[in-house]
Amino acid sequence: MSGAEIYHGPWPEFHYCNKANDGQIFELESLSIVSIHTPGHTPGCMSYAVIDKETGKDPVLVFTGDALFVNEVGRTDLGGKDKRREWSAKLYDSINNKLLPLGDNVIIYPAHGAGSVCGSHLAEREVSTLGTERLMNPLLQITRKKFLKYKEEEIHELPPYFKMMEKLNK
Numbered sequence: 001m002s003g004a005e006i007y008h009g010p011w012p013e014f015h016y017c018n019k020a021n022d023g024q025i026f027e028l029e030s031l032s033i034v035s036i037h038t039p040g041h042t043p044g045c046m047s048y049a050v051i052d053k054e055t056g057k058d059p060v061l062v063f064t065g066d067a068l069f070v071n072e073v074g075r076t077d078l079g080g081k082d083k084r085r086e087w088s089a090k091l092y093d094s095i096n097n098k099l100l101p102l103g104d105n106v107i108i109y110p111a112h113g114a115g116s117v118c119g120s121h122l123a124e125r126e127v128s129t130l131g132t133e134r135l136m137n138p139l140l141q142i143t144r145k146k147f148l149k150y151k152e153e154e155i156h157e158l159p160p161y162f163k164m165m166e167k168l169n170k
Helices: 081-103 130-136 145-151 161-169
Strands: 025-027 032-038 047-051 059-065 107-110
Touching: 032 081, 047 081, 059 081, 081 130, 081 145
Parallel strands: 059 107
Antiparallel strands: 025 032, 032 047, 047 059
8 A cells, every 4th residue: 555565475375475585684774674584484485684774784683583582482383293493493594694793782682472382481570682682591591403303392382364374375
């Protein structure tokens, strides 16, 4: 209705809008918004780092989508049992190789807060920083091997509306 363009990640194939590429930059007045492909929760998950050009070249905040929450990380079971280990490995890599290197002072704004079925232990706080999560998020304190084991054994509720939501999102 507003005429704004709509972007999505590389998966699944949507029937509308544009695909955002990893590293694509969107300019909005004094802000640069950098798309970051952060697969794991699903193969198409995206995060968006925001740079305030008036204060420097480094990100000041990142919208982490369903990759990284406050005190939790995204669920990796939505692709089924056959994809769970692969998606968990991608999530670990997305968090450790793409999000955490943005810097400890970067504020995170996840897609969900406490009460969401997208994570079992989401904190009541709605925002955090990458540094705080690096120090306090229990899933960022363990090795890759332990992370994969934990994510493979994790059990989440799968609400019936998920199938309809997936269909409508496409």
